[in-house]
């Protein structure tokens with residue numbers, strides 16, 4: 553059984569599939585802390601969890617403009633400076649269920665919990681590429697950095713993805729080869745012993761159980777780079793899709809969700825308001841500057857109070873948690889819909905409906921997030 557190495561998981565995770573294992577954090581547990589506890593952090597595996605002997609582990613680094621090197625775990629810990637960053641990881645399919653309820657979608661079902669924030673420690677990818685001889689001032693032919701995981705399918709094809717090389721080498725590039733998550737060695741599910749943390753970039757490129765780094769002219773030719781994790785027009789379906797016509801998703805769009813209260817929960821109002829909590833996040837290092845919450849279908853909005861990890865300019869890699877006291881119509885009893893939307897520092901904001909952003913893969917759903925609650929007398 554290729555699934556004989558699967559680790560024990562926290563019983564509170566909401567399981568979306570067993571083999572491969574996919575599970576999300578229950579929404580109400582997401583917004584308690586700025587850092588998501590490791591054992592409650594969502595898990596998105598495409599393949600069985602590989603068994604890795606840390607003593608035998610080697611990372612191979614090769615490709616355009618590099619000399620081929622192999623690094624052990626000890627090399628990574630001793631030859632390079634240790635860096636720590638706070639970064640949010642979100643699956644491009646987060647909030648897919650809202651899209652599938654409009655029109656059927658193939659893909660793992662996710663409510664809004666395929667996201668989490670952690671403090672990651674490891675070595676800087678840039679330092680490793682320079683150690684292998686990459687000279688970012690010379691005219692390198694490399695356009696992409698490809699990553700391969702130790703997990704593979706029955707045919708031996710491994711998980712793979714790539715990022716544009718600029719994301720790895722510019723001044724302030726924070727892409728890590730991480731060996732720790734929130735101060736603990738990575739767990740089996742989250743990529744032990746080493747994974748990529750490409751902050752501001754969609755989950756799929758943050759390759760776990762990292763075995764190989766390749767600089768190259770082309771991007772990764774993997775299934776997940778070429779024929780998945782892309783978005784199309786709402787009218788494009790599997791019979792008409794031209795995968796080559798759309799770029800692989802890298803930096804995710806601005807999004808937000810209401811985590812508390814949950815769907816269909818009873819709420820009592822205090823002084824005519826409902827306390828509402830959630831998260832907001834934008835890719836590419838954009839910070840969230842505002843979250844608006846409405847209880848009357850967007851006619852009036854309450855500006856939420858934001859809290860986030862302090863970030864350097866253009867390097868807001870972590871999500872923003874928010875809370876608001878939202879007024880509801882006087883003496884209202886029964887069902888009411890709460891709505892939230894976020895705006896980032898480029899003034900990108902969220903579209904009001906799912907229909908206009910629906911796509912065959914069900915990715916990047918950032919429509920206004922809506923939660924129905926029952927107001928009690």
Ligand code: MTE
Pocket residue numbers: 593594595596597598599641642643644700701702703711741742743754755756757758759760761
């Ligand atoms: N890396 C490998 N090797 N195998 C995978 O299946 N899944 C990717 C990415 N890296 C994956 C991987 C996807 S789609 C996401 S969203 C994130 O890992 C999830 O990371 P997590 O399970 O630590 O939350």
Ligand code: MO
Pocket residue numbers: 596642643644645755756
């Ligand atoms: Mo993902």
